[in-house]
Amino acid sequence: MSNATDTIMELAKKYNVDQSEAYYSKNKLITIRMAVNEIAEAKSLVTEGISVRLIVANSIGFASSTELTREAFKKIVETAYHIAKSKKPDPDFKSLPTPKRVEEFKGSFDEELNDLEVEEAVKYGSLSLRAGKEVDPKIDFSGSINVISEECNIVNSLGIDASDASTFIYSSITAEKGEEASGIGQTCSKNKKDFEPVKATRDAAETCLKSVGGRGIKPGRYDVIFGPDSCAELTEYILSYGLDLSAVEAGFSYFRGKLGGEVASDSLTLSDDGRHPEGIASKKVDDEGVPTQRTELIKNGVLRNFLCDTYYSNKLSSSVREFESTGNGFRFGAIPGRSHSSVPRIQPTNFVIKEGRDPLDELIENTKKGILVGRIWYTYPINPTVGEFSTTNRGNTFYIEEGAIKYPLLPNSFRINDSLPKLLKRISGISKEATQSVVWGGISSCISPHIKVQNVEVTYSKED
Amino acid sequence: MFFLMIDIIGKALERGLKLGANYVDVRVEKQQSELVMSEDGKPKEASFSIEDGVGARALAGGSWGFSAMQLKEETENQIILRAVEDAVKLAKAVKNSSSKIELAEVKPFKDVVKAKFKIDPKGIALEEKMNFCTEASDRIIKYDPAVKKSSSAIVSLSTDKTFSSSEGAVIQESQIVVLGILHAQAVEGNASEYYSHTTGGVGGFEALKEYDLVEHSEEIAEKAVALVKAPPAPTKKLPVILDQEFASILSHEILGHPSEADRIIGKEAAWAGRSWWNGKTGEKMFSDKLTVVSDATLGGYLGSFKYDDEGVPAKRIVHIDKGFLRGFLHSRETAKIFNVEPNGTMRAMSYLFAPLIRMTNTYVEKGDWKFDEMLEGIKEGIYLKGEKIPSIDSRRYNFQISAKEAYMIYNGELSELRRSPTLTGTSKEFLSSIDAIGDDLIIFPIPNCGKGEPMQTMRVGNGGPHMRGIGMVTGPR
Numbered sequence: 001m002s003n004a005t006d007t008i009m010e011l012a013k014k015y016n017v018d019q020s021e022a023y024y025s026k027n028k029l030i031t032i033r034m035a036v037n038e039i040a041e042a043k044s045l046v047t048e049g050i051s052v053r054l055i056v057a058n059s060i061g062f063a064s065s066t067e068l069t070r071e072a073f074k075k076i077v078e079t080a081y082h083i084a085k086s087k088k089p090d091p092d093f094k095s096l097p098t099p100k101r102v103e104e105f106k107g108s109f110d111e112e113l114n115d116l117e118v119e120e121a122v123k124y125g126s127l128s129l130r131a132g133k134e135v136d137p138k139i140d141f142s143g144s145i146n147v148i149s150e151e152c153n154i155v156n157s158l159g160i161d162a163s164d165a166s167t168f169i170y171s172s173i174t175a176e177k178g179e180e181a182s183g184i185g186q187t188c189s190k191n192k193k194d195f196e197p198v199k200a201t202r203d204a205a206e207t208c209l210k211s212v213g214g215r216g217i218k219p220g221r222y223d224v225i226f227g228p229d230s231c232a233e234l235t236e237y238i239l240s241y242g243l244d245l246s247a248v249e250a251g252f253s254y255f256r257g258k259l260g261g262e263v264a265s266d267s268l269t270l271s272d273d274g275r276h277p278e279g280i281a282s283k284k285v286d287d288e289g290v291p292t293q294r295t296e297l298i299k300n301g302v303l304r305n306f307l308c309d310t311y312y313s314n315k316l317s318s319s320v321r322e323f324e325s326t327g328n329g330f331r332f333g334a335i336p337g338r339s340h341s342s343v344p345r346i347q348p349t350n351f352v353i354k355e356g357r358d359p360l361d362e363l364i365e366n367t368k369k370g371i372l373v374g375r376i377w378y379t380y381p382i383n384p385t386v387g388e389f390s391t392t393n394r395g396n397t398f399y400i401e402e403g404a405i406k407y408p409l410l411p412n413s414f415r416i417n418d419s420l421p422k423l424l425k426r427i428s429g430i431s432k433e434a435t436q437s438v439v440w441g442g443i444s445s446c447i448s449p450h451i452k453v454q455n456v457e458v459t460y461s462k463e464d
Numbered sequence: 465m466f467f468l469m470i471d472i473i474g475k476a477l478e479r480g481l482k483l484g485a486n487y488v489d490v491r492v493e494k495q496q497s498e499l500v501m502s503e504d505g506k507p508k509e510a511s512f513s514i515e516d517g518v519g520a521r522a523l524a525g526g527s528w529g530f531s532a533m534q535l536k537e538e539t540e541n542q543i544i545l546r547a548v549e550d551a552v553k554l555a556k557a558v559k560n561s562s563s564k565i566e567l568a569e570v571k572p573f574k575d576v577v578k579a580k581f582k583i584d585p586k587g588i589a590l591e592e593k594m595n596f597c598t599e600a601s602d603r604i605i606k607y608d609p610a611v612k613k614s615s616s617a618i619v620s621l622s623t624d625k626t627f628s629s630s631e632g633a634v635i636q637e638s639q640i641v642v643l644g645i646l647h648a649q650a651v652e653g654n655a656s657e658y659y660s661h662t663t664g665g666v667g668g669f670e671a672l673k674e675y676d677l678v679e680h681s682e683e684i685a686e687k688a689v690a691l692v693k694a695p696p697a698p699t700k701k702l703p704v705i706l707d708q709e710f711a712s713i714l715s716h717e718i719l720g721h722p723s724e725a726d727r728i729i730g731k732e733a734a735w736a737g738r739s740w741w742n743g744k745t746g747e748k749m750f751s752d753k754l755t756v757v758s759d760a761t762l763g764g765y766l767g768s769f770k771y772d773d774e775g776v777p778a779k780r781i782v783h784i785d786k787g788f789l790r791g792f793l794h795s796r797e798t799a800k801i802f803n804v805e806p807n808g809t810m811r812a813m814s815y816l817f818a819p820l821i822r823m824t825n826t827y828v829e830k831g832d833w834k835f836d837e838m839l840e841g842i843k844e845g846i847y848l849k850g851e852k853i854p855s856i857d858s859r860r861y862n863f864q865i866s867a868k869e870a871y872m873i874y875n876g877e878l879s880e881l882r883r884s885p886t887l888t889g890t891s892k893e894f895l896s897s898i899d900a901i902g903d904d905l906i907i908f909p910i911p912n913c914g915k916g917e918p919m920q921t922m923r924v925g926n927g928g929p930h931m932r933g934i935g936m937v938t939g940p941r
Contacts, residue, residue: 033917036730038563041528042554045816047517048534062511066534072514079512086591087507088598122557142733144917174734179859251612251649251656334816335918341513377737380855382866383884385649385656388941390855390864390886412857415864415888419941440735441919457941459888 004050004068005155011077012054012157017084019055019096021156023287024048027337030118030147032125034173036140037133039125044118049340051331054080055096058089064341094314097325099159102291105275105284108166110191114149116169121147124171124197131198132175135205143173143200150337152287160289167191168280170438173200174395175208182395182411183207184229184375186437188280188445207374207396214410217399217458223370223428224416224456225363227396232437232446233379235351238389238420239270240444241381243297244346245306245323249316254387254421258303259321264424266301268451269354274327278436279350281444285327287344292327294352301424309346332443348444355449356430363429363452370400371409371458372450376416387420415459426454469626470634472541476548477630480522483552487523487567489629490548491773492535493815498585500593501617505602507594508615518544519815522551526564529554530818568799568806570776572632577770579638580763581668585620588669593618596672600681604648607685610692613649614685616677618642620669625815633775641665641766641923643909644672646681648688657691657883659684659850659868665909665925666768687869690881697870697885697939703845704887704935705838708906710867711828711928713851716910718891719756720826720926722860723783723791725798736915737858740891741789749789750895751933753831756784758793760808760824765925766909767826769811773819776808783826793821813920820916828928831901838900838932845873846937848885864888870937884940894935902930 008022026048033040050073051064061084063076124145132141151165170188185203189195226234247253255263264270274292276282283292288310296304309329317323330347333339364372374396382388393416397409429452436447473490480488495515501508519532531550535543585593597616604614621641628634643664650657661684664671706714722739726732741749760769760778771777774796782790792802798821799806810819850868857863870885871878887894907927914921 029918031918035733039527039558040731041530041818042558043530043532043818044550044554045532046534047532047816049515051513059507060509062509063513064511065514066516067514067536069537076512076514083510083512083590086589087510087594090506090508092506118554119557122554122559140730140733142730144734146918172734176733249613251651252658254656256651334813334920341515343509343511377858378855380853382853382855382864382886383657383940384853385651385658386654386884386940388884390888392855392857392862394858412859412861415855415857415862417864417888417938417941422941440917441914 005153007070007073008050008052008077009155011073012052015054015081017054017056017081019157021053021096023051023152023154023340025150025152025338025340027335028149029335030116030121032121032145034125034129034144035142037129039122042118042122045335047335051340052076052080054084056084058091058093059084059087060090060093062343092315093311096156096158097160097288097290097310100291102162102285107190107277108282108284110167112192113147113167113169116147116192121145128171128173128197128201132201132205135202136209138177139205139208140176141173141201141204143171145171148337152338154287154289156289162285162289164284166283169195170280171197171200173204175204177208177212180214180410181208181211183211184395188436188438190280211396211408214408216413217409219459221455222458223367223452223454225370225372225450225452227374227450228435228448229437230373230376231353231448231451232439233376233391234420235446236439236442236444237379238381238387240348241384242387243307245308245312245316246346248306249312252385254385255303261303262301263303263421264298264301265427267356267430268298268301268424268427270298271296271352272307272328272348273352274349276350276352276447279445279447280438281349283349286329287331287338288329290325290327290329292349295326307346307348309344312346336443350444351446353434353448355432355434357432358429360431360450363431363450364400364405365403367400367403372398372400372405389420390415390417416456417459418457423453423456428452428454470628472544473628476544477628479545480548480552481630483549484556485522485524485552487630488548489521489627490544491519491815492626493517494624495621495814497621499617499619500590500597501615502594502597502601503615504605504613505598507598510590510594515814517815518547519812520547520551521818522548522555523565524552524555525559527555527558528565532816565797566800567796570796570806572629573771573775573777574634577637579640581640583669585640585642585669596677600646600677603678603681604685607682608689610650610652610689611648611685612651615647617645618672627773627775629775635771635775637769637771639666639769640668642667642669642671643911644675644677646677646684648685650688650692652692655692657688659687659691662909662911665764665766667764691869691883694881694883697882697937699938701934701936703842704933704937705845705847706931707849708904708928708930709850709908710848711931712908712926713854713865715756715827715928716823716926717854717856717865718860718863719783720823723793724821725792725794725802726821728792729798729801735917740859740861744789747789748787750784750787751898752787753898753901754784754787754895755829757782757829758824758826762825765825765907766911766923767824767925772808772810773812774810776806778808778824781807793823795821811922813922817920820920822922823913823924825907825925827905827907827926828901828931830903830905830929833900833902835902835930838902838930839873840876842873842876846885847871847873847878848887860891862890886938888936888938894933897933898931900932905929
């Protein structure tokens, strides 16, 4: 939709501005929502819109609209100019980004997925539910399939002119057998041909069946092996906060002042990879037109970098430390995907935790008294500035004793309370196989192996 | 213009029925929002946004279909028609084998509900709003060297919504929302604490005349600085008194959410979760001091409105009556299943989303205790103030909620400030321990309640009076 952004840039020239930027986005979303063995609803939406950022003497004005008429364009340019003129300058704003060479990134957009008809998505849902019932008709299956297609065009007065399009499909299924057993399965893909609609349901059914006969657990400290789903929750909701340069600047990040220091066990290497071939959040450029990249955040336990956008990398760069945008300036709105309706903010893409050397079985074998945690729930920071968090087990959780899984644990039967910065230093093993997970309401993905942490605080909460 | 729109929607609804739907409804919305934000005494962001679109919902063959798209002026009639056609197509594509959705009957209302406000936020110049925010964040950052970050923001939102259904309902409801936010971050050594306050609700800029951001800014800074210098909260089972703001998050997380009927029947099983209240209607659940209601008819709070997004009038709903479970929040669909009347709680975040059962203004009813009376007789206890961050299990049974601040209570008197307290427990045990409810109810704005797939964040009101019980308090690790 370069016509819209070109028109905005033309209209902006009529005003006395120092810099200008036009941004267009279009999203298509299909959601098939399943509840207790039935497709509860099929939903589709299309949203597109345009926004403009105008800079007048270091003051930024922003306005957006879903109306794509010349009249609406005139109105938002005039409004953005008025806002910029009305404000006092922001001395921390240095510049919009300048053009960088953007390497092609193939595989982020799939025509077939973009054109997927809703009937076919419904068929995926039916297949998925049927596959679950074939495993065990007494299990209840709920979940959703989401098909997302996003496109954008960004033009700025410093020479950026970038377009990008990406697609992905993901399914998340919860399997429940009464209140005693719960399992989860997820599957996702950037293209239609690799999507396996029945995989999530079969995995959910399998983990649910393994969880039947769950018991409670005594409070105390245990070695906990976090599975990929729970690592995704902890990374998305707790760790990403510490790695955000704007949170560092605000004094929120528990990693403030730790750059170059040891923040985790030397077995942990974590990156944000906006160009991971299988990462569902992979894109060619961010929403400022800066190319995405692989950014090593923690290498062998040492904090190497933060997630940056243009504003904060400019603001925090000094003679001591130079920051550069890591291509993480994204605009997200009410629905998953890019959105014209907000200014860019720092957001992760695909977190990738480097695999270790041990098979999962070996991690279990080396555990004297521990818990294998599949899915956790409502993982929230108690105090985000120090990285303390609290979460409960939602399913697929097992008690380990003397190197073997002894029995499943009841869903919602315990709570893990700990400090993430301390937990990172107590990592004692990382498995050699990684899986991609997406959390509810999440906008990034996490590709993670199983991670074993020693001495994690568990409190008892089983229903009396 | 309004009548032209009604005519266009009417034709689209007819088309939906002709295509085989049993029921169709359409929401046409125009939303304008403005955000003004300042950080550290400097203007940070000002933005303005217009959203204009249609969401159509169709029930066909016992299944729901929903389609949303944006309106473009010259082709509005085609877009509304296409949204309805798509919704019917989606519903028909589902073809469920067993359960067929049916709707409880409601009277199709025709009404025009104008926004209630004293001062239109559009009438306040952007410069003036930015000056408020800049002055407020400047006072916070300059309050003490321990304050490392400050921010202040004003959000205003105006929505004009036209709801029409194939049963004959035609409701136009307009609403204005204004929120003001203050935030202070203090850092000292390894300790880092924040204090924030959100004010406002449904109504105009008068909310920010009553609670002046600039006047209150230094209180926020003072709190953050005091907290970062305070000793940690203890880890101990203690008599606790909760203030009204802590009661608001408690009423939201462990009283409001489990009262949603879609959780009861498993419609949120994979995402927001289920409810441990399932099958317990009529049972004694909690202390007989506890009465919990939802009431969207109260004016001015963030969960206030006249009609929900199914055209059902707002009501006062009793969930817990003197400790007994009485009723849930219902849609037309769940009301049919439970054989009760729908109670007007279906709301969508915007035209882009299908409506869901939502809290309205959900709160603990006031009692007759004075705060000083609650303190009496406590040898050692703790007063938890303000809500910070909750973590609740998927059935809303066990919970952990952090408070902004805590004061020790010794021999019936408030004592020193402590930082980073959390209250942990099970709903059953903690809410059964409540032995005193204050006479000082306050309802707070909660602007971001997450539910659904794709997730929608909804504006609700939550609150309560001071409450006293016994709970497990934990300090920082």
